[in-house]
Amino acid sequence: MSIALYPGSFDPLTVGHLDIIERAARLYDTVVVAVLHNPSKQGAFPVEKRLEFIERACAHIPGVRVEQFYGLLVDYARQVGASVIIRGLRAVSDFEYEFQMAQMNGQLCPGVETLFMMTKPEHAYISSSGVREIATFGGDVSAFLPPCILKDVQAALAAKRRESDGR
Ligand code: PNS
Numbered sequence: 042m043s044i045a046l047y048p049g050s051f052d053p054l055t056v057g058h059l060d061i062i063e064r065a066a067r068l069y070d071t072v073v074v075a076v077l078h079n080p081s082k083q084g085a086f087p088v089e090k091r092l093e094f095i096e097r098a099c100a101h102i103p104g105v106r107v108e109q110f111y112g113l114l115v116d117y118a119r120q121v122g123a124s125v126i127i128r129g130l131r132a133v134s135d136f137e138y139e140f141q142m143a144q145m146n147g148q149l150c151p152g153v154e155t156l157f158m159m160t161k162p163e164h165a166y167i168s169s170s171g172v173r174e175i176a177t178f179g180g181d182v183s184a185f186l187p188p189c190i191l192k193d194v195q196a197a198l199a200a201k202r203r204e205s206d207g208r
Contacts, residue, residue: 045069045156046123048114051076051091052084053194055172055185057164059098061129064158066102073121074099078109085173086197094194098187115150126155131165177202 045065051058051074065072074095078088086094088109099105110117118126126146128139143155160167167185176182176198186194 042071043069043125044071044073044121044123045125045127046073046075046114046118046121047127048075048077048110048117050084050169051095052086052169053091053172053190054095054098054187055164055167055169056187057129057131057160057167057185059187060161060164061127061158062099062105063102065127066104069104069125071104071106072102072127073106073108073123075108075110075114075117075121077114078111080111085201086194090197094190097189113149115146115153118150118153124153126153128155128157129160130157131160131167173198 045068047062047065049058062072062074076088076091076095084091092107092109095107099107108121114126126143128143130136130139139155139157143157146153146155172182172185172194175185176195179199182195183191
């Protein structure tokens with residue numbers, strides 16, 4: 042059985058991430074979508090919420106598992122029996138970081154390959170950080186998020202802003 046690991050922060054999941062998951066699920070029996078649980082770095086959404094968003098958005102895709110991991114990615118890849126780490130590439134600007142990460146992971150664990158999937162052109166400019174910023178200030182993020190999580194993401198970020206504004 043072929044298992045691919047698709048790791049990330051997913052803070053929150055975007056339509057770009059979802060497209061990569063859908064395409065990876067056509068290539069591998071199982072795609073483990075793994076959210077990095079980094080206790081020293083608090084994201085905009087708690088990890089549990091991010092997992093829930095991914096689960097909801099991926100409910101229609103057979104073979105997808107949604108999990109969290111802590112520590113080294115290659116250790117987690119070994120743990121789940123993945124032969125491949127999937128990463129999406131949007132633009133040249135992603136390349137340097139991704140290239141370095143792939144090389145280092147390859148050195149740590151030669152048995153696990155990194156596979157890059159190009160994002161669709163219409164998703165190339167979408168980022169979770171951009172979504173967070175736009176939604177925090179009430180902008181329209183409907184083109185960037187899976188419809189089933191849109192309202193919850195918007196509401197959570199708007200509530201966060203009210204809290205920080207002391208309203
Ligand atoms: O969505 P992101 O933030 O680009 O994902 C980055 C992620 C989670 C894939 C990366 O930070 C990671 O793998 N972290 C786990 C720690 C690790 O293995 N670091 C060594 C990679 S060089």
